Amino acid sequence: MRYGPAATAVNAQALVAIQYSVLSFSPGECIVKTIPFLLLSELLILANSVSLAQGPQRQQQPPQQSQRLADGGTREVLISILIPSLPDAPFAATVRTEWIRQLPDGSSITLKNHRAIARDKAGRIFQERRTLVPDDGKSESGISQIEISDPVSHRLYICVPQELVCQLEEFSAPPFAHAPTAATTPKHPGGPTEEDLGQQSISGLETVGSRETTVIPTGQIGNNGPILVKREFWYSPQLGVNLISKREDPRFGIQNFEVTDIILRDPDSKLFEVPAGSKILDLRKPPEISVPPAPSN
Numbered sequence: 001m002r003y004g005p006a007a008t009a010v011n012a013q014a015l016v017a018i019q020y021s022v023l024s025f026s027p028g029e030c031i032v033k034t035i036p037f038l039l040l041s042e043l044l045i046l047a048n049s050v051s052l053a054q055g056p057q058r059q060q061q062p063p064q065q066s067q068r069l070a071d072g073g074t075r076e077v078l079i080s081i082l083i084p085s086l087p088d089a090p091f092a093a094t095v096r097t098e099w100i101r102q103l104p105d106g107s108s109i110t111l112k113n114h115r116a117i118a119r120d121k122a123g124r125i126f127q128e129r130r131t132l133v134p135d136d137g138k139s140e141s142g143i144s145q146i147e148i149s150d151p152v153s154h155r156l157y158i159c160v161p162q163e164l165v166c167q168l169e170e171f172s173a174p175p176f177a178h179a180p181t182a183a184t185t186p187k188h189p190g191g192p193t194e195e196d197l198g199q200q201s202i203s204g205l206e207t208v209g210s211r212e213t214t215v216i217p218t219g220q221i222g223n224n225g226p227i228l229v230k231r232e233f234w235y236s237p238q239l240g241v242n243l244i245s246k247r248e249d250p251r252f253g254i255q256n257f258e259v260t261d262i263i264l265r266d267p268d269s270k271l272f273e274v275p276a277g278s279k280i281l282d283l284r285k286p287p288e289i290s291v292p293p294a295p296s297n
Contacts, residue, residue: 078132081257085123085151085173086240092118092267093259099132101253110134113141117259118267123173125149126271148272149173157274164278178237200234202243203262207234227251 081095099111111132118126127147133139148157149171156171197209209232216227227250234244245257274280 076252078255081117081242081245081259083117083119083125083127084176084240085125085149086119086176087123087151088121089239090119090121090264090266091239092116092263092265094261096258096260097132098135098256099253100256115141115143118271120266120269120272123151124272126267146275148274150272157280159274159278161275164275166274166278166280168280168282168284170284176240178240197232197234202234202236203260205236205238205243205262207236207243209234 078097078099080097093116094114095117096114097112099109101109103109112135113130113132115128115130116126117128125148128143129145129147130141130143133141143161146157146159146161148155148159150156151171151173154171156169157166158169159166192212192214195211195213197211199206199208201207212231212233214229214231216223216229218224218226221227230246230248232244232246233242235242239262241259242257243259243262245255247255249255
């Protein structure tokens with residue numbers, strides 16, 4: 001953390017504003033946020049003034065500013081398209097993400113990214129994770145990590161290519177079941193309402209559309225009025241993946257996900273290899289605990 005030159009004028013109300021960035025990783029996406037906090041410099045400047053008045057003039061050392069912990073702030077996780085470990089349904093594609101948040105003053109924030117995904121005949125899954133960047137055409141969305149899941153060897157690698165480090169975890173693919181349609185979804189009192197949107201072809205694949213509407217009653221999560229949440233899905237039974245997913249939620253804004261550039265063949269096997277030269281941190285092993293030797297008599 002870097003500070004600017006210390007103020008020399010006496011100002012009892014002086015505040016020094018400092019910012020720092022939090023980089024948040026998650027299974028969803030990676031977001032960089034800048035959170036401001038304040039350091040009160042009043043006491044430092046007043047103490048320096050007293051020394052000037054009481055003693056002879058001499059070269060003054062710049063006052064040292066105290067550091068304080070940055071309390072508060074939030075961490076947000078954006079959950080993207082979910083890809084099941086479905087065998088005999090290979091493909092490669094690009095997931096395009098758009099996140100629009102309306103602010104109380106009427107302005108908005110729009111972030112986007114795109115990332116590569118792939119699945120082979122064995123059900124192994126490759127996914128890039130990229131940072132969300134402003135929708136201004138000036139920022140490049142860099143790769144923050146890659147994930148390789150293998151339902152046969154039961155391994156999950158989460159790698160940071162820039163650091164050449166991979167963490168290895170146990171992986172068990174959950175049982176796969178095709179997403180229910182609006183007509184087959186059971187209705188529960190107070191639960192979401194389902195609407196059948198029919199069928200449409202997306203990138204040459206047949207999809208089934210549905211819209212889910214949920215009303216969060218007043219007071220359920222501390223809200224002073226009902227909250228309306230809408231979700232829309234266009235599901236491909238052939239791939240077992242939503243090719244289009246939309247969510248409108250006043251708490252989190254508008255989230256749009258779209259699977260494009262679909263290639264229906266076995267992807268390059270090199271995608272499912274960890275980056276060459278990577279250090280593997282095997283989290284499947286129990287942690288090593290050193291026991292101090294017993295004291296000798």
